[in-house]
Amino acid sequence: MSQAEQAAHSPEAAWPVSVLNAKVKAWIERLGFVWVEGQITQLSIKPSWKLSYLTLRDPEKEESVQITCNTQLMRALNLQDGDRIAVYGKPAYYSGRGSFSLWVTEIRQVGVGELLARIERLRHQLAAEGLFDPARKKPLPFLPNNIGLITGRGSAAERDVLAVAQSRWPGVRFTVRNTAVQGARAVTEVVAALQELEANPEVDVIIVARGGGSVEDLLPFSEEALQRQVAQMQTPVVSAIGHEPDTPILDNVADLRAATPTDAAKRVVPDVIAEIALIKELRVRNAHALRGWVTTQHQQLAALRSRPVLADPMVRITAGRDEVQRSLGQVRREIGHRLDKERAQVAGLRSQVTTLGPGATLARGYAVVQVLPRDGSEPEVVTSIMQSPPGSQLRIRVADGAITAAAMQTQAAK
Template identity: 65%
Template structure:
């Protein structure tokens, strides 16, 4: 069967193993189907420009800034030459064209008749829209952000090759902490390849042993230059990174979306180095200051304790422990002497009183009377009763035994007779 017969027989029939379509038939049908799409507007980022003044046609590659997708663009060289701002890699553009399929090579491209740069105002509006979306999802919440380590074992750095940002970060960090260790990955920091390369470097550093913090640094630039750092893919990659990320993009006025989702925002790459590692001299000065304050506090405490001990030692009870005992001893001796004097005085007074009473008793008692010649007569009853003093003659009838007591002794007599007084 000749090719012509196959083509004629299979043109209207469904292909099968017995009657397949030739390549030209397939390409032609694809071409017809694609060309029915008509003209349309497409937005993307220019990643490659192949153009020469001597060429009739120029070729571009248009990339989706959010996904790994691209399309070939074909346009007249005069269209590029007549643009007010020349097209370069990394530009965000909107093109107007018609999908086309070249059947001879089986390739697809977009035939473009108009190319327009995306305005800065529109870019800023899209950035703000993305920023609002990320805030609404809570990805910019400060409570979600991870704290930076005080002294990282290794610092990951993502920046452009040979850039001023890289030199600033390394120089400042080394000056602050000479022993700092860096793991540097150089990537594109603008243009179509910036986002995928930075995301890949971020994933690599997050898996690298010892990397405790990652710095994404780039110097200043226009809104278009800094556009990769406001892309959603990079923002979400930073949110998902398990290692704290410092955003150091541009200068203080620059504010890409990366600054909002990063764990720490640095005003400049130099500021990022200062935030990532401590200043060894400041820390040493701080340690020295704390040691001085601790020593002063210790000396002050010792001095106060010494003063307290001196005060305690100066108290009488410690200066002369026996003084209080001696004072009490003297007091006891004094009280004892007072007691003795009081007892002697009491005894003397009592003795004097006893002597006085004795003298009075002696003066008034029977002994004194007996001494003056008087006698005491006692009768001795015969019936065994106790003797008694005779005060009446009737108590001593004749033959009564009498005991007569005189001053120096006693006499025994018997009553011869008894009679009353005259």
Template identity: 55%
Template sequence: MSQPAPPNSAEHPWPVRAVSTRVAEYIDKLGRVWVEGELAQLTMRPTVAFITLRDPAADMSLSVVCPRDVVLNVEVPLAEGTRVVMFGKPNFHTGRGSFSLRVTEIRTVGIGELLARIERLRRLLAAEGLFDQRLKRPIPFLPTTVGLITGRASAAERDVLSVAKNRWPAVRFAIRHTAVQGPSTVPQVVASLQSLDADPEVDVIVIARGGGSAEDLLPFSDETLCREIAACTTPVVTAIGHEPDNPLCDLVADLRAATPTDAAKRIVPDAAAEQAFVTDQRRRSARALRNWVRREQETIAHWRSRPVLAEPLAALTARADEVHRAIAAARRDVTRHVAAESDHIGHLTARLTTLGPAATLARGYAVVQAVSGSGGTVLRSVHDAPAGTRLRVRVADGAVIARSEGSDEAH
């Protein structure tokens, strides 16, 4: 019975052939696969064709080998940049330690199929909310630095720079030159977006490209680029192609400009127009202020012209005579009433005087009182003063003391 092989370790390493064989066996288990990509390089040989297939959304490529007839039998002539779908079997060459895809069928992806895929992606991104207007970031009114992603020495770059500087000469740009079509567009634009988004001095980012065919604009409908735009914290403005062009990145961006020139107009204000606006507003404000002051002056003049304010004491003066007359009338009435009451009191006093005991005494009458220890009582009968009773006789001018000798009847 054979002993099991020792585990792989530094003391028991595998030879190259063993590693290559195991890798080849593992890859062989993958079976046949369909692969989509862009042709980056095509080299024809008498019997075979060597192809480099590139991923349009990443900096990755794959070596492909196929019979020459497979390439020649494709309905559409293949060229660099053509979008294709291939069917083949992964193969690891143990002798060279290289990997390739041995293809038996190649199909080109037509523009209709590409547009259908873009439409499916559009519905997916819309369902995730990447097009929601509530997520759009506002564009700053006066950005200090504008990040510009565009092709090197392109018409789009010239349009954005010239129009923006004519409108606002103080604007500054941070420019990133990238490919704007082909397989390297997406990774370069994504890298530039990340770089500008991380720059704190960049207030807004513009992605600008001139017009082109639908195939040329396909990278700007790539899912990776769309998601990167949505993830940016800096507002992003897209100016891809012309007015009819509508790649998916336009729907994700915070603002879509019809052309690069329109983008420059959207991101910076026109200095001359703003100055004219400020001048007009100042003029209108001054006119409105003068009109307001004039209206207030007229209101004050109107109130001042009213009698109550023009002569505030006139009402009191007019009423003063009435007050004086009322006071005089009140005094006359009081004096007359007092005089009448005084006369009435005088009459009553005279009557009292006439009817009072003093007047009676003055006519010769006297009041006789029997004096006792506790006081005196007025005599009303001779029987009240028997002989020897001490008497007090009150006359008009005083009183005298007398003693009773009895009544005349007794004598």
């Protein structure tokens, strides 16, 4: 709408409904022809009708669009509710009743091969993002307080899970949420149930169960929206979709894949009889191990008690004391022998010194004459008459003492 039109628009100049519808129709029809893919949820067709109507729904969201097409086109394809189709049409706005629909001129069914190829592409994409990484898998509780179960109402999967779980542990509790497990509503209902159970603090683990089916029936469990929801869950999720050959992407994203709903119940709920038997077996094994340990320790104590050192703890001390005394006596003897030898050697040396010393010479009648210097220095032995001129003070050493004398006269030898 131009500024002039906006300025001119007022309660007094309001558009008639026909003008509004004509303008909306003009804008919508400018979009042109487009290809749209979805799942058939409501199909209205009669041979007598020229036009047929159906609702095309997004398989991952609560959004849909009305489709109008020629009845002959619908009859040629034999379409059914739940079929995945791609339509080629032009958006149309019916101004008479103010309704929007997609006028379709071509319809193509999405084949199983193409769907499987899409699933594989999504599988590779999610794997590259790390959603399949074992490191992000959360462990299951050993004995869950409350198990969330998402499955079809009155389905065999629900009966199998409940029956097997209660036979294994009668006190187990379930919070069951019945949802569509195939068709256009399956993804949105399962995602809503997951969010509800995630918000319940009593739920410790969640099982998503379905008892097999065709490739088309299992398509909701490979939709991206469901995988994103499971990947962000804090509560562990167990995938129990189909049987062994069936591998929807949910099996890869979930924290645990069970081959069947029955297998899921066995993996999540411990067998009370088996656990009690295991406890008994462990008690017996522990008792045997304890008795064996006590016996071994008793034997080791008996062996230690039989050793001489424990029979008489003083044996080692007595033996050590005797060894010290023997060593002490030997040392003393060795020291005595050495002292006697050294004494004899000293006595011999003393006798030699006595024999050769001046004392023995003096004892035979000789004397030692020394001159006493006037300066008070040490006396000198007189060996020449030049050392003791007349008047010199002399000291004469004899065997029993010393005599002080003075030199009266010197006489040279002839």
